[in-house]
Amino acid sequence: MSFDLLIPLIVALPLAGFVITAAIGRRLGKQAHWIPVGAVVLSWLAAMGVVVAALTNQAPFAENGYGVTLWQWIPAPGVNGAPDFVINAGFFVDHLTAVLLIVVTTIGMLVHVYSIGYMAHDAGYWRFFAYLNLFMVSMLILVLADSWLVLFVAWELVGLSSYLLIGFWYRKQSAALASKKAFIVNRVGDVGFALGIMAIFLDTHTLSIHDSLGVLSSQTLAAFPIPVWLVALGVFAGAVGKSAQFPLHVWLPDAMEGPTPVSALIHAATMVNAGVYMIARANPLFAAAPEVMTVVAAIGIFTAILAASIAMTQTDIKRVLAYSTLSQLGYMFASLGVGAFTAAIFHLMTHGFFKGLLFLDSGSVIHAVHEEQDMRRMGGLGRRIPQTYATMVIGAVAISGIPPLAGFFSKDEILGEAWKNGFAWVWAIGLIVAVMTAFYMFRLIGLTFWGKSRVNSEVEPKIHESPSVMTVPLWLLAIPSVVLGAILSWPGPPLGPLLGQNDQTGLLAGWLEPVFAGAQQQLGRSEASFQLFGIDGALLGASIAVAVIGVLIAWRLFGVELGPIRAGQRPERVKALTARVPFLYRASLNKWWFDDLNNLLFVVIGGWVANGAAWFDRVVVDGIVNGIGGVTRRAGADLARVQTGRVQNYALGIALGLIVMAGSYFVIAGGR
Amino acid sequence: MRAWLYLIAAAVAVGIVVTPAILVFIFGGGSFDDALLAAFATLMLVAALAVVSMRDIIRCGLAMIVCFIALAGIYVQLEAPLVAAAQVIVYIGAISVLVLFAIMLTQTKSGSARLTFQTQARWGALAAVVLLILVSLAVYGTIWPNAGPRQPAATEAIATFLFHDYVLPFEVVSVLLLAAVIGGVFLAKREDITGEEPTL
Amino acid sequence: MTTQDLQTIAPFALAVLLAVAVLVVDLIRPGDRNGVLAVSLIGLGIVAAATVIVGQTPATAFAGGYTVDALTTFLDLVFIGIVAFTIAFAPDYLDPRGLPLAEFSVVLIFAMTGAMLISAAGDLLVLFIALELMVLPGYLLAGYHKTDGYSTEGAIKYFLLGSFSSAIFLFGLAFVWGMTGTTNIASIASNLQAIASGGAPLSPGLALGLGFMTTGVAFKIAAVPFHYWTPDAYQGSPTPVTGYLSVGPKVGAFALILRLFVVALYPLRADWLQVVVVLAFLTMTLGNLVALGQTNVKRMLGYSSIAHTGYMLVGLAAYAAGRVEGLQGLLYYGAAYSAMNLGAFAVIAALQKRAGVTSNLETFAGLGRREPWLGVLMTLFLLSLTGIPPTAGFFAKAYVILAAVQAAQAGNAALGVLAVAAVLNAAAAAFYYLRVVVYMFMREPQSEQPALRHGRLMWAGLAGATILTILFGVAPGTLLDIVSSAARAIAAS
C-alpha cells in the first residue's frame, strides 16, 4: 500500500470514526464504542507501518523524512512584490514524527479500550468516544503537520477537543469552568505562537516547516526583519501554553475535572507534550537563538520544582498526578533548553507511558471507591484491588527514577546532559525535584494503598477490582514503563558501557540523530564518550541516590507495605514537619496562590476594564451621538418659541428683519 | 359747553398746522409754495399720528380721512390733480365704509390703553424711528440720476399711458377687484354652514 | 392692443374667462358639484393646451409688459397642474364640511391667473399687480372655512402680514423705479447694468430699494426670518388650501424672483447673492429644526415647506454665483416639490374626509393597517420630501446641491458650506418625516375607524402625484430638457 495513502489514512480513520459516531452514535447506545475504537486500532496499525518504514529509512522515506501534499489549502499570491502566501495541506513524516506516532497511537489506542469499561455507565457514552476520536485526529495532524499553519490548526484543534473532553460532564459547573479556562489559557500562548508564525513568514517567506527552519538556521541573524530570538520566543510561548509551563500552568490541574481516561491520554501522555515536540521540531530555530534556549531551560526547571512542591501536599489523587505531570514536563523543557533534545524526547516517551499508566490506575482506584478522589478517604486499598495496586507501584517506581525502570534512564539522561552542557544550576534543581518526585509518588502510594482503610463505611464493602477491559490496558502500559527505557537507550549509555559496549549511540538517539544533528553542532555540543567511572558515573549515582532518598522519606512518613519492608504511617510526624515550615506548607497547599493572582488580574482588574469600556461606550460614545440629536431637537424647540401666535410679534420680527436687510444692503452696496 | 371745547380744539389743531407753515414762510426764504407744503405735510403727519395713537376707533377713522385729504393736497402741489381726485373719491369712499364696518364690528367704541396698544408698542416705535432714519439717510445720500425739475403730468399723457402702455395692468386690476369682491362677499356672507368643531 | 397681443395673452385671458365661466355655472345651477368640477378641469385642460400652443413662439405683448418664453410656459403648466390637483382633492374635504366648491374653484383659478401673469410679466407694475392677484385669493382661501376659528385666524394673520409685506415690497419697487426711471424689466436691467458696471458703490437709495424688495419677496416665499405666517396659515387653512398654499404661491413667488432678481436685478447679483446665501442657510436650518418638534402634520409640513424654500434658495444662490445649473435645479425643485407636497396634503385631505378628524400625528396611527394604500402613498411622498432615491425629491435635491458644489469648486466657498448644510439638514429632516411613517406603520390606532370611501377624483389625483413623484425621480430626462430650456430663456448668456 502506497504511503501517500497510508499516511493520510492514519488521520482519516479516526476522522471517519468521529464523523460517523457524531452522526449516528446516539442510536448505537452502548455499542457506540465499536466504530471509534476500531478506527483507532486500525489507525495504530497504519501508523506502525509508517513508523517502521520511516525509522528504517526505506523508500520513499529518506533519512530526513517524506512528505505528502493533500491539496492547496490557502492560495494567496502576493501582488506588487509581496511574497506569495500559498499553504498546502500536507503531512510530513520523519524520525521525530515517527517516534511521536508511536506514543500517540499506542497510548491513544489503549485509552480507547480502557474507556470502554471506564465510561460504561455514562449517559454520554457515544459522545465521549466521538470526542476521543476527534482528539486523535487533531493530535495526529499535529505530529504529522508539514507546515506551521497546519501545525497551528492542529494546535487549536487539540485545544478544542481537550475543551470538549474536560467539560464532558457539562452539568458540573466546575467542569465547565475548567474546560473554558483550559481553552482560554491556551489561547494566550497561541497568540505568541501565531505571531511567531507570522514572523517566520515575514522572515523566510514560507511556512513549510522544513524550508523555513532551513532558512532560519542558515542565514545570519541580522538578515531578518524580525530577529530570530523574537521568533523563537513567540513559538516558545505557544509551547508554554500547550505544555502548561509556568506561568500558563494554571489550566492543567483544573483540567482534571475531565474523565480520567482523558487526563491520561490528553493531559499526561500526548497533548501536553505537543510543546516539547514543537520545540524539538524547531530545534534549528532555537539553536540559532541560544539566549532563548536558556529561557526555555529556566522556565522548564522552575516549573518542575514549582509543580513538585505543590504535588507534595495535594490530597486529590488526580491533582497530585497532574502536578507531577507539570513537573515532568518541566524536566523536558529544561532538557530542551540545555540542548538535550534527544533526552527530552526520550523522557517524553517514557513519561507518556508511565504517566498514562498512573492516571489510568488512579482512574481504576477512583472507580473502585465510587468516584472518590480524596486520598484522605482511601488507604489500605492494596489488598482490595491488587492489579491496580501492582501496576501503580510500577508506575511510581518508574517515575521516581529507580533503575532499571524507564523513568530512570530518561531522567538521568536529562540531568546528565544538563551538567555536561554546563547548566549546573539546572542539574542541581533537577536533583531536588527528583527527591520530591520520589517522595510525593510514594506518599500517594502510601496514602492510597497502604495502612488502614479510611474509605467511608457504606462504600467499603463494595470496593472491587476493575473489569479486565480496564486492567489489561494497565498491564499493557506497565510493560513499557518497565522496559522502554532500557530498550530505547540500548546499546547506548548507560547500559551499553555498563555491559562493556562503549561509544554506541542508543536506539532513540540513533533514530533522532538526523533531526537534531544540525542543531547539536551549531550549539557546539560534542558527544563526549561515556565514562562509567568518571563524571557520568557520578551523575548516575547522584540521581539514583536522590531517588532512593525521596522514597525513603516517603516511607518514613507515610508507611510502606512491601512484603518484608513494613512501616506504619506517622501522621504526627507529618504535622510536626509541616509545623516546622508553615509558610512553605501553606504555599504548597495553596498552589503558591496562582489562582488567586489570576483572579485578581483577570477577574477583578480585567472585569473592571471591560465594564469601563462598556460604560464608555454607552455613556460617552453613544451619549455623544444621542447628545447631538438632543441638542438639535432642543434647538428646534427653542426656536419655536418665536412663533408666539401674535401677529404683531410676527410683524415686529419682519420689521427688524427689514431693518437688518436694508442695513446689510447699505453695507454690501457701499463695500463693492 | 362742549361746543366751546370743540372750537378750542379746532383752534389748537389749526394752530398746530399753521405754525410750521408760518415759520417756513418766514425763515424758509418766503416761498408761498413751501409754506403750503409745510402746512399740508404737518397736517398729514399729525393726522397720521392721531390715526395710530388715538383710542377711539372712530376718531382714528376720521383722522385718517383728514390725513388723506392733506395727502391729496400734496398731490395737487405735485401737479397730479387726477391722483388727488382719485385719492379723495376712493379713499373717502373706502374709508367711510371702513369706519362704518369698524363701528358695526367693535362694540367698545374706545378702550383703555391696554386694549389699544400692544405690549411691544415701544419696540414698534423704536423700529419705526430706525426705519425713518434709514429712509431719510437713503434719500439724502442719493443723487437721483435722472431727476429733473418738477413738471406737470398732462392728463392726456396719463390717459395714453393708462390705455396704451399700462392697459394690461389696468385690465388686470379689474380682475383683481372682481376676485376680491367675489371672495369678500363669500367670506362676509352670513350663512350658518352645518358647522362642526374646529378641525386643524 | 392688437390681435397679436390677444393671441399672446390667450392663456391668461382664457384662465380669467374660465373663472367667470365657473362662476356662471354656479349661478345657473347652484350646488352642482360635478358641473363645477367638469367645467373647471376641462377648462384648465384648455388653458394648458393654449399655454403649450402659445408657448411654441416666444413673443412679447403690450409694449413689453407681457412676455412669453419657455420659462413662462413651464411655470404656467406647473401652476395649472397645481390648481388642477388642488381642485381634484378639494371635494373630499369640502363636502363633509358643507363648503361650496364653486367659489373655491373660482378664487383658486383667479389666483392661478395671478401666478400665470407673474411668470409672464415683463413690467414691474404688471409684476406687482399680478402678485397681488395671486396672493389676495390666497388670503380668501385661507379663511375659506369661515365658521372655523382656526381657518379664519390663519387667514387674518396671513392677510395682515401679507399686505404689510406688499407695502414694503412696493416701497422698494418705487425706489427702483425712481432710480432707473422705468418699469420695464428689460430696460431696468440695462439701466442697472450701466450703474453697476462702473463698480462704484451703489447709491443708498438703490440699496434701500433692494432691501425692501428682498424683504417683500422673502416674505412671499416664506424665507426666514420672514416666515412667521407660514405655520399658522398652513395649519389653519382647510387642508386642500394648505396644499395649494404650500406650492402655488411659493412657486409663484419664485417666478417673481426669477423675473425680478434673475432678470431685472441680474446686474446686481453680486450684491444680492450674499443675502440669498444667508437667507438660504437660515431658512432651511430653522425650518427643519422647528419642524422636529411638531405634533401636527399640517404645521409640520408648513415648517418643512420653509425648509424646502431654503433648498430652492440654494439653487438661486448657485445661479447668482454663476452656475446656470442652479437655475435649472431651482425650477426642477419647484416642479418636483409641487408634485410630492400636493400628494402628501392630498392624503391628509383624504383622511379628513371624515369631518372632525384632526391632522395631528395620532390621526396617522395605524393608518398602514387601516388604509394600506394611503399609508404607502404617504410614505412615498414623505420619502420623496426627505430626499430618498429614487424619488423626485431626491433628484431635485441632488440637482441644487450639484449646482452648489460646482459653484463651490468654482471658488465660492460659501456655496460649499451651503451644500453641506443642505445635506445635513436633509438628514435631520428625515427624523420628522419618518416619524409620520412610524405612526402610520409602527403604532396602533387608539380608536379603530372603518376605512373611508374616497372619491374617484381623489384617487386619480393621488395617482397623478405618485406617478410624477416617481417619474421625476426615475426618469428625470424629459423634465430636465424642459427645465434647461426654460432656464436658458432667462439666463444671462
Next chain:
Amino acid sequence: MADQLNTYLTLSGALFAIGTFGFLARRNAISMLMSIELMLNAVNLAIVSFGAFIPQLQGRGAVIALLVLAVAAAEATVGLSIVIAIYRNRRTPLVDEYDAMRR
C-alpha cells in the same frame, strides 16, 4: 424746498414709518388695516413725487399711483371680509388674541 424731490420722499418715509408703528403697536384689527392704508399711501406719495420729478416717469407715476390705489381698495375689501369672518368666530377685534395656533 417744495421743489425738492427729497422733501417728498422724506415725507413719504415718515408716513410709512408712522404706518409701520401703527401696524406694530395697535391691537385692533381695524387699526392695523388703517395703518396698512397709511403705508400704501406713503408709497403712493413716493411714486407720485418720482413721477413729478423724473421725466421718464412723467405721467407714468400718476398711472401707477392710480393702480396702486385700486389694489389698496381690493386689499381693504378682502381684509375687512376676513375681519368680519373671524369676528363672527372669536367675538373680539383684538388680533393678538387670535393665538390659538403657535409654536
Next chain:
Amino acid sequence: MTGIASALQGLPILSVVIFLPLVGAVILAFAPARWARSLALATALLTWLVSLAIAAGFGAAATGFQFKEELSWIPLFGIEYKLGIDGLSLAMVVLTTTLTWISILASFRPIQTRIKEYMVSFLILEVGMTGVFLALDTFLFYIFWEVVLVPMYLIIGIWGGSNRIYATIKFVLYTLVGSLLMLVAILATAFTFQAAHGGSWTGAFDFEVLRQFAGTGGFSDTLQLLAFAAFFLAFAIKVPMFPFHTWLPDAHVEAPTAGSVILAGVLLKLGGYGLIRFAVQLFPSAALTYAPLIIVLSLIAIIYGALVALVQPDLKKLVAYSSVSHMGFVTLGLFAFQSQALAGAMLQMVNHGLITGALFLCVGVIYERTHDRTIAKMGGLAALTPIWVTTFGFFIFASAGLPGLSGFVGEFLTLVGTFQANPWAAAVATIVMILAATYLLWMFQRIAFGEPSAFLLGLGHHLTDISATEVLTLAPLGAMVVAFGFFPGLFLNLFQAPIADTLNAVKSGHVIAIDPAIVAIGIGIVVAAVVIRLLSLRPSEAPPAPSTGVPVPAEGAG
C-alpha cells in the same frame, strides 16, 4: 463552465438578479396574504439560483468587470445605468442571495403579523443590496445605497422589539448623515471630471472612467481629502467602525431575527465593499494619507469591541459587539494595503456574513422559545436542547476563529498580511484571539452548561429543541463554514483581480502632507466633545467602581 458563460453573455443577467426580487415583490403585493411566505421564498430561491448561474459563468481568471450592462439614463449629466461584476461583487452578491432566502425561511415562524408587507420589504431590501454590489455608476450606486435604507427601517421598526422605534430611527438618521455627505462627494468628483473634460459630462459618474481618471491624478489633493472623508464616513458608519458603531447594537437588539441576519450578514458588508471599491480606488492618495488613522481606529474597534462584548448581558448585544470587533479586521486588512491582508479582509467579509448570520439565527431560535435573550437567565441549555447547543457551539467556535473553519483563514490572512506591512498593528490585533475566545466561551458556558436554570425549567415543554426548519436554515451556513474553511481558494481566486485593482490604484497615490493645525483642530473637536459629555454626566451615568469586577472567565475553576 464556458457553456454557461456563453449562454449568459447575451442576456442582462445582472439586471435580472437585481430586479427579480422586485418583480416578486410586486406579484406578492397583489397576491393573497396566505401565499406570501411561499412566494417570497420562491423568489429568493430563484434569485439565488440566478446568482449561482452567474458564479458558474464567471471567468475567475479574467480581470476587470464582467457581464457589463450599460444604458444611458440621464444623458444631460452622463449618468448611466451601468452594471458589472468582478470577483468581489460576485462573492458579495452570492452571499446576499444566500442569506436572503435563508432569512426568509427563518422568518416563517417568528413573523406572524403583516407577513405580506414583511416579505415585500425583504425582497426590496435584496434589490437594494445586490444593486449596491453591482452598480458601476456612482450615482446609481448611491441610489441603491439609499434604497437599502427604507426596507430595513421598516423591518426593524414594524417587526422589531419593544424599543424598535428608537433603534430604527437612529439607524436611519445615522446612515443618512453619512450617505448624504457621500452624495456631495459623488457630485463633486463628477463635476471635477466634467470640468477637466471641457464641460462634457460623459463618464462623469462612470466608476471605471473615474477610476482611470483618478489613476492619472485627476483629483486634486484637497478634493481627495474631502471626498474621501465623506465616502469614508458613509462607509465607516455602515461597517460600522469605532466610534460610529453605536447604532448597531440597538438595531440588532430590536431587529427581528432575520433582520439581524441580513444586517450583520450583508448590510455591514456594504460599508466594507464601498471602502474597497470606491473610497480607496477613487482617492488613492487620500486613502494612503488617512490609512494610519483608520488602522488605529480599526485596532481600537477590534480590541474595544471585544472588551465591550465581554460584559454584555444580552445575547444579541454580545454578538453585535463581536461584529464590531470582527469588522475591525476588514478595515485593518484593507488599509494595510498588502495583498494577503486585502485577501483576508475580503474573505473576512464573507465569513463574518456567514458566521454572524448563523449566530443570530441561533439566538433567534432560542428567543422563539424563551422570549428572552438575557444570558443570566439561561443556563444548562445543553441538558435541555442538546442539538441547538451543539449547533450554537459550532458557530461560536467558528466565530472565535477556530482553525479548519472559515473564520480562521480570513483572520489569519488579514493578520499575516498586516504583519508584513505593520507588525505592531498585527501584534495588537492578534490579542483579540484571547478576548474573542473569552467572551464567546464565557457566554457559551453560562447559557449552555451547569444545571438548567429555574427560568428555563419554568418554560416546561415550550422549550423544545431546534426544529427541522431551523436546522434547514442553519445547515447550509454550517456546511459553507466548513467548506470554506478547507477550501478558501474558492474565494481567494476570485479576489485576485480586485486585489490587484486596489493595490494598483493605491500605488498611483502618494501621501499628502497635512497641515498639523488641521489635525490639531480635529483632535481638539473630538476631545471637546468627550469633555463636554463627561461634564454633563448625570449621577445615573457614574462610571463603574473598580471593585465591580465581573467574573471574566479566567477565574479559578471550582
